[in-house]
Amino acid sequence: MSYKIIHQTDPHNAHLQFDGAFEGKKVTWDTHFFTLESYVAQQKCKKKNLKQFINIEPVDSDVLKLTIALKIAEVNHQNIQKMMIMIRQYKNLSIGRHEYG
Numbered sequence: 001m002s003y004k005i006i007h008q009t010d011p012h013n014a015h016l017q018f019d020g021a022f023e024g025k026k027v028t029w030d031t032h033f034f035t036l037e038s039y040v041a042q043q044k045c046k047k048k049n050l051k052q053f054i055n056i057e058p059v060d061s062d063v064l065k066l067t068i069a070l071k072i073a074e075v076n077h078q079n080i081q082k083m084m085i086m087i088r089q090y091k092n093l094s095i096g097r098h099e100y101g
Contacts, residue, residue, distance in 0.1 A: 001084050011074035012038035020088050031066040039069035051099040
């Protein structure tokens, strides 16, 4: 599985893109991938016990913005691969924010 790092200055978040499917059509996932701790700090969240989440927003007909924050120690190659598998295999993805965990 391949992906393209757009920007990563530290091991706690990355902006990347990868191809996949959404609702039966091919899309590019324009992804902002965070450790949950980094997301909470960066967004100055008042709610410190924030759950892991996936947020999907349409950009245009073949690009979707994906923001994902997981309880992981760092955003590295292995965790990026796992996240991509999760997104590609999740059958009920839909537009909006989905919390879990």
